[in-house]
Amino acid sequence: MTHFLDIHKTPKDDLRRILDQALAMKNARTGRPKGAADDDRPLAGRMVALIFEKPSTRTRISFDMGIRQLGGQSMILSGTEMHLGHGETIADTARVMSRYVDAIMVRTFSESSLLELAHHSDVPVINGLTNRTHPCQIMADVMTFEEHRGPIKGKKVVWAGDGNNVCASFLHAAGQFGFDFVYTGPAQLDPEQVFIDGARAEGVNVRIERVAARAVEGADLVVADTWVSMHENRTACHNRHNLLKPYQVNARLMSRAKKGALFMHCLPAHRGEEATSEVMDGPHSVILDEAENRLHVQKAILRWCLGI
Numbered sequence: 001m002t003h004f005l006d007i008h009k010t011p012k013d014d015l016r017r018i019l020d021q022a023l024a025m026k027n028a029r030t031g032r033p034k035g036a037a038d039d040d041r042p043l044a045g046r047m048v049a050l051i052f053e054k055p056s057t058r059t060r061i062s063f064d065m066g067i068r069q070l071g072g073q074s075m076i077l078s079g080t081e082m083h084l085g086h087g088e089t090i091a092d093t094a095r096v097m098s099r100y101v102d103a104i105m106v107r108t109f110s111e112s113s114l115l116e117l118a119h120h121s122d123v124p125v126i127n128g129l130t131n132r133t134h135p136c137q138i139m140a141d142v143m144t145f146e147e148h149r150g151p152i153k154g155k156k157v158v159w160a161g162d163g164n165n166v167c168a169s170f171l172h173a174a175g176q177f178g179f180d181f182v183y184t185g186p187a188q189l190d191p192e193q194v195f196i197d198g199a200r201a202e203g204v205n206v207r208i209e210r211v212a213a214r215a216v217e218g219a220d221l222v223v224a225d226t227w228v229s230m231h232e233n234r235t236a237c238h239n240r241h242n243l244l245k246p247y248q249v250n251a252r253l254m255s256r257a258k259k260g261a262l263f264m265h266c267l268p269a270h271r272g273e274e275a276t277s278e279v280m281d282g283p284h285s286v287i288l289d290e291a292e293n294r295l296h297v298q299k300a301i302l303r304w305c306l307g308i
């Protein structure tokens with residue numbers, strides 16, 4: 001069974017093929033209405049279940065649109081309305097769903113729920129974000145970087161802020177695509193050591209730099225994300241805002257990066273916290289391209305999973 005669970009679990013050649021196919025499909029749609037089907041409809045007659053235990057705008061809409069463009073159908077399911085880990089085991093849910101649908105995308109809390117679902121599923125399972133990783137997002141981000149600046153291999157990527165789930169998938173991608181990675185943020189919010197060690201084991205130059213201005217020097221890409229993720233309690237994390245203030249991506253910080261550096265944010269953003277509107281809407285920013293590329297790259301991920 002070909003699941004898309006994390007970037008470091010997917011062979012390097014396959015990741016590259018997914019990106020190539022995503023770009024080809026994107027180019028083939030130039031000038032078409034967004035609701036129009038692709039010429040090629042490999043998902044015809046297939047159903048994909050999209051399960052959300054957390055809110056989503058981009059993941060929900062881009063998967064749904066992508067499936068329609070590929071000629072398939074989707075059903076969007078809310079975790080709270082299902083017996084997902086409550087009322088029955090995740091294993092039973094996985095076995096039952098495998099009798100109905102051709103693939104499952106799930107956004108969930110604990111990584112173990114994703115892994116258990118995949119382990120017991122007879123159809124491909126795609127990770128649409130857990131508390132620990134967000135691989136579809138970073139595939140879109142690598143695609144976006146390469147569209148603007150060419151191969152990401154050997155480039156310098158700086159993550160500013162909370163060393164969270166999106167940061168973890170960037171570390172996975174650094175190992176697979178071969179770029180340098182600098183984390184800048186307070187020690188309390190460092191990425192998990194296992195993600196850093198994993199990237200280093202792949203030969204990645206991973207650096208931790210507590211001074212944001214020093215970290216971004218020579219950066220090809222600066223990335224920010226929300227300071228408090230969906231699985232965390234905003235009130236309980238209030239103190240984080242003081243810790244993270246020095247790591248806000250603003251125009252002054254961006255001016256220390258390389259001249260043509262890009263700025264990314266997976267969205268949703270708290271403008272004025274992790275990044276200013278001046279940066280988010282400024283010349284370095286490619287945030288809307290990232291969001292668009294979710295659509296194209298996830299279509300390629302679905303095709304890879306289903307072998308179509």
Ligand code: CP
Nearest residue numbers: 056057058059266267
């Ligand atoms: N970036 C991202 O995954 O956005 P959503 O939470 O809106 O899906």
Ligand code: NVA
Nearest residue numbers: 164166229230267268
């Ligand atoms: N780190 C964020 C990403 C949202 C797409 C979260 O988990 O809420």
